[in-house]
Amino acid sequence: MNVKVELFGVPRARAGVSQVDLEFPDDQTSLGEVLTALVRMFPNLAGECILEAGLASGYTANRDGEAFVRDVGAKILDGQSLLIMSADAGG
Amino acid sequence: MPSLHGYHGGYLRIDVSNGRVEFVQLSAAVLRRYLGGVGLGVHLMLRERAAECEALSAAAPLAFVFSPLVGGPLTTSAKFAVVHKSPLTDRLNDSLASSGFAISGKKTGADALVLHGAAASLSVLVLDGRRAVLEPATELAGVSAREAEAALLKKYGRDFSAAVIGPAGERGVRYATISHSGRHAGRGGAGAVLGAKNIKAVLVRGERRCTWSNPSSLTALAKELSVKSWGPATAKYRELGTASNLLAFNRLGALPTRNFQAGSFAGAVDLSPETLEADRKKTRQSCVACTIGCEHIYPVKAQNSGDAPNDKPNDTVRLEYENLFALGPLCGVRDADSVLAASRLCDELGIDTVSAGGTIAFAMECVERQLLDAPWLRFGDGSAVLKALELIGRREGLGDQLAAGSRRLAERIGQGALEFAPQVKGLEIPGYEPRALQTMALGFAVGSRGADHNRSGAYEADFSEQADRRALSPKSAPLAVETEDRAALIDSLILCKFLRGVFTDFHSEIAHILQNTTGWEISPDELRETARRIVSAKKLFNQQAGWSPSEDTLPQRFLQTPLSDDPRASLSASSLQAAIVAYNQTRGWSPEGWLPRRAVDEIMADANE
Numbered sequence: 001m002n003v004k005v006e007l008f009g010v011p012r013a014r015a016g017v018s019q020v021d022l023e024f025p026d027d028q029t030s031l032g033e034v035l036t037a038l039v040r041m042f043p044n045l046a047g048e049c050i051l052e053a054g055l056a057s058g059y060t061a062n063r064d065g066e067a068f069v070r071d072v073g074a075k076i077l078d079g080q081s082l083l084i085m086s087a088d089a090g091g
Numbered sequence: 092m093p094s095l096h097g098y099h100g101g102y103l104r105i106d107v108s109n110g111r112v113e114f115v116q117l118s119a120a121v122l123r124r125y126l127g128g129v130g131l132g133v134h135l136m137l138r139e140r141a142a143e144c145e146a147l148s149a150a151a152p153l154a155f156v157f158s159p160l161v162g163g164p165l166t167t168s169a170k171f172a173v174v175h176k177s178p179l180t181d182r183l184n185d186s187l188a189s190s191g192f193a194i195s196g197k198k199t200g201a202d203a204l205v206l207h208g209a210a211a212s213l214s215v216l217v218l219d220g221r222r223a224v225l226e227p228a229t230e231l232a233g234v235s236a237r238e239a240e241a242a243l244l245k246k247y248g249r250d251f252s253a254a255v256i257g258p259a260g261e262r263g264v265r266y267a268t269i270s271h272s273g274r275h276a277g278r279g280g281a282g283a284v285l286g287a288k289n290i291k292a293v294l295v296r297g298e299r300r301c302t303w304s305n306p307s308s309l310t311a312l313a314k315e316l317s318v319k320s321w322g323p324a325t326a327k328y329r330e331l332g333t334a335s336n337l338l339a340f341n342r343l344g345a346l347p348t349r350n351f352q353a354g355s356f357a358g359a360v361d362l363s364p365e366t367l368e369a370d371r372k373k374t375r376q377s378c379v380a381c382t383i384g385c386e387h388i389y390p391v392k393a394q395n396s397g398d399a400p401n402d403k404p405n406d407t408v409r410l411e412y413e414n415l416f417a418l419g420p421l422c423g424v425r426d427a428d429s430v431l432a433a434s435r436l437c438d439e440l441g442i443d444t445v446s447a448g449g450t451i452a453f454a455m456e457c458v459e460r461q462l463l464d465a466p467w468l469r470f471g472d473g474s475a476v477l478k479a480l481e482l483i484g485r486r487e488g489l490g491d492q493l494a495a496g497s498r499r500l501a502e503r504i505g506q507g508a509l510e511f512a513p514q515v516k517g518l519e520i521p522g523y524e525p526r527a528l529q530t531m532a533l534g535f536a537v538g539s540r541g542a543d544h545n546r547s548g549a550y551e552a553d554f555s556e557q558a559d560r561r562a563l564s565p566k567s568a569p570l571a572v573e574t575e576d577r578a579a580l581i582d583s584l585i586l587c588k589f590l591r592g593v594f595t596d597f598h599s600e601i602a603h604i605l606q607n608t609t610g611w612e613i614s615p616d617e618l619r620e621t622a623r624r625i626v627s628a629k630k631l632f633n634q635q636a637g638w639s640p641s642e643d644t645l646p647q648r649f650l651q652t653p654l655s656d657d658p659r660a661s662l663s664a665s666s667l668q669a670a671i672v673a674y675n676q677t678r679g680w681s682p683e684g685w686l687p688r689r690a691v692d693e694i695m696a697d698a699n700e
Contacts, residue, residue: 008339010326012365048323058324058592060554065343068556083342088324088592089550091333091412091522 001027001078003034008085011049011059015042031061032072034082049084060087096304097159097608098122102135103201103223107216107288108149108208110223117202121697123611127158127202129185130583130625132174133632135205136183137698142635146178146280147263147287149209155254155293157197158585159608162301164313166320167587169193169380173276175284176636179265179446179496180517180541183632184279187545187582189378190272195252198297210289213261215243217251220297228291233258235439236270243292251294257441260286262486264494266446266519270438273409274378277443279518279540304610312604316593320382324592328385329375333412334364336522340416343560344657345527347520348420349470350452351513354524354654358425362415367427374407383589394432394477408435416522417448421513422455422476429473433480440484446496449519451479453497453512454489462504465489510647516541525649526660528553529563533571533670537643537684539629545588548574561659563666565673572677576622583625623678628694631686640683643671 006019015038022037032054039046049059054072062068062083063076076082101116117131125134135154136142144151153175160168171193177184196204200221210216215228231239236257243253253271260267260282267282268275285293303309327335337359340346344354360366367373367389377384391406414434424430437444455470457463468475468489482490492500497519501512513520518541525532534547544550552570553560580601581588594600598615605613630638644650645667653661672682680686686694 006342008342009335010323010330013330048326056323058326062343067559068554070556083339085339086327086335087551087554088327088589089336089340089523089554090548090588090591091336091416091544 001029003029003076004081005034005038006081006083008083010086011045011084014044014049027078029076030072031069031074031076031082034076035072038084055084058087060085094302095119095122096302096610097163098301099197099200099202099299101201102154102203102205103199103218103221104205104207105216105218105223106208107206107210107214107225107290110225112221112223114201114221118700121700122202123609124621124624124697125628126580126583126621127160128156128170128172128187128583128585129174129579130621130628131158131203132156132172132185133183133625133628134697135203136174136176136632137628137635137694139205141176142632144176146176146181147283149288150207151176151284151287152205152207153281153284153288154203154205155196156203157193158583159301159605160584160586161193161197163303163608164310165586165604166313166317166380166382167378167590168585169378170585170587171196172582172585173269173281175281177279177518177540178283179280182516182540182636182638183629184281184540185546185582186276186278186281187585188269188271188274188276189381189587190252190274191379192252192254192271192295194379195297196295197301198299199295200297200299204293204295206285206288206290206293209287213289213291215292215294216290217247217294218296220299231291232261236441237273237439239292240271243294247294251296253292253294255292256282256285257439259440259442259484259494261291262484262494263287264440264442264483264486265496265499266443268441268443270441272379273438275438275441275443278445278543279443282441303608305607309604309607312607316590317382319593320590322593325383325589328383328589331364332385332387332410334387334410334415336412337415338363338365340522343527344654344660345524346420347416347513347522347524349423350421350456350511351520351524351648352456353656354527354660355656356420356425359420361425362419362427362430364410367410381587383587385589389431391431391435392428394429394474406435408438410434413522414444414448417445418476421448421452421522423470424473424476425471426473429476433473433476436477436480440480442480442483445521446519447480447483449513450493450497450500451476454479454493454500456511457504457508462506462508512646514542515645516642518542523550524654524660525645526561526654526662527657528560529662530558530560530567530571532645532649532662532667533563533567533674534575536645536667536671537571537674539626539633546575546578546582547571548578548588561661563662563670565669568670568673568677571674575626576619579622579625580618583621624694626678627686627690630680630684631691631694634686643684
């Protein structure tokens with residue numbers, strides 16, 4: 001299955017890309033597995049944006065521009081987009 | 092009065108018609124119940140009966156309010172609030188800013204400066220300690236705030252700090268700002284109130300310092316907070332600034348575009364900080380006493396509005412999300428140089444970028460609908476935005492109508508224009524599309540100063556698992572209340588909201604800071620109660636000024652039409668009303684939003700002490 005990850009703000013700056021397509025062997029995966037794969041691909045995300053336990057406190061994830069998710073067990077389905085951005089929307 | 096730590100124990104009441112100064116004592120009980128900043132400011136407005144005054148009359152008071160933390164070692168604490176009745180909304184207005192003015196102003200020996208009256212001609216109020224002198228300022232008429240500040244500090248000395256208005260404040264533009272060190276107390280028209288008093292600038296200096304209850308512990312807490320402020324919770328602000336919202340909001344369909352006709356903008360990438368900094372040399376700055384450094388300064392290229400060329404090619408401008416959104420996507424403008432130049436022009440004139448952009452975008456839609464005869468004012472035309480800003484600054488032609496804000500312009504136009512004027516209570520809506528962020532929509536509707544992303548942080552709920560951002564429910568009301576209460580505390584202490592992510596246990600940590608500053612044994616629960624009191628006091632001011640429940644709403648556009656580019660982003664009048672009732676009940680107010688008698692009596696007893 002494929003998941004498109006879109007990065008915004010600091011996560012984008014750390015990874016150096018605005019989006020990346022990830023492949024997973026099963027027909028669904030989890031937020032935690034996507035984050036682990038991201039860190040493998042972009043080690044600069046570790047520690048600041050992504051911790052071992054999941055997203056760092058200042059960051060959030062959004063499925064397909066719809067629901068926000070933080071639970072590492074949250075399901076991500078084939079073809080979905082996962083947006084990683086700052087949880088602080090203040091401006 | 093027993094000695095106070097963190098406070099001087101009173102405010103200076105200054106009559107700017109004659110320079111007379113009176114020190115008015117404030118009890119420790121009142122200071123503890125309203126803290127400082129916005130909280131103390133609303134108390135002072137109730138005490139001074141400001142709700143009864145016409146906002147631009149000589150009698151209307153305007154307060155510069157400091158806080159117990161000003162002058163102390165805590166990062167971001169060099170802040171002050173400007174509180175008054177807004178000429179834009181005719182309701183309470185409180186705007187905040189950071190600069191040395193807070194530190195110098197508090198050193199005059201007062202916790203606030205309350206200005207009354209009006210000078211006979213354009214003047215500078217020079218406050219040296221508790222002594223006031225009015226000096227003529229006719230040579231500064233029409234001069235930008237930046238140039239006036241530089242001239243005044245050169246003349247009076249750099250040990251003074253200045254709060255200055257630009258040409259827009261002098262001419263009564265209802266969303267004029269008060270500027271200081273290039274920053275603005277921006278929303279709600281404080282600059283017009285100062286201008287109506289014929290005061291071009293307030294200069295302050297002094298030597299009176301407050302003591303701290305436990306200086307060594309406070310210093311240790313300050314070091315700890317500074318270290319946290321360098322961490323990941325503030326990386327967004329340091330690295331990209333508030334403008335980093337732009338692309339994320341655009342992706343979520345939450346970026347107001349073409350006067351809120353859409354939630355995404357095709358030119359967003361062109362305006363993003365990632366694009367801007369790729370081909371422009373950006374610098375960074377911090378406010379006084381701040382360790383975050385969120386200011387991202389960009390060069391401004393010369394632009395020509397068709398009327399007056401920008402002849403200052405070396406100018407720079409601070410780029411914030413709000414000026415970027417309001418002068419860019421909201422007006423359909425994707426040319427970054429135009430947006431930077433427009434933002435710079437707002438600084439020069441001394442006007443609020445959100446209200447300026449909102450009013451211009453509204454006028455553009457009126458032109459599109461043939462409700463307004465100004466064929467040059469078209470969505471997407473950056474030079475038209477510049478021309479409109481210049482006309483606003485001079486209050487010439489159409490600019491005179493635009494200077495009154497979108498609500499007054501809509502009322503003048505009639506023909507249903509009010510339905511798509513982008514405002515609540517007269518204050519233009521900031522860069523959060525209400526249909527895509529519906530807890531924020533609730534925050535906008537009930538906000539005491541109108542549509543406001545700084546007094547309500549309800550968007551935090553929309554960016555979480557706690558709320559469905561496109562399906563407002565009464566269950567969201569406590570979330571909106573919580574963020575509004577937290578903002579009331581932060582704005583009264585005063586600290587920068589960009590620090591909010593660094594606290595692990597906000598109320599306990601703030602209580603600890605206040606204990607070491609003031610010596611008061613303050614519990615987290617007392618702080619929660621204080622926040623609720625401050626929000627209620629704001630509501631009470633508005634009720635005294637003529638508020639009615641029908642004001643707590645959004646323009647019909649948001650309640651009747653889904654977003655054109657996201658049909659699921661739809662908000663009904665009934666769901667908003669149900670959430671408003673839940674909000675009011677969560678606050679302990681009547682379902683319509685009236686304060687209970689007991690709360691009114693308690694707050695007015697403080698005001699009448």
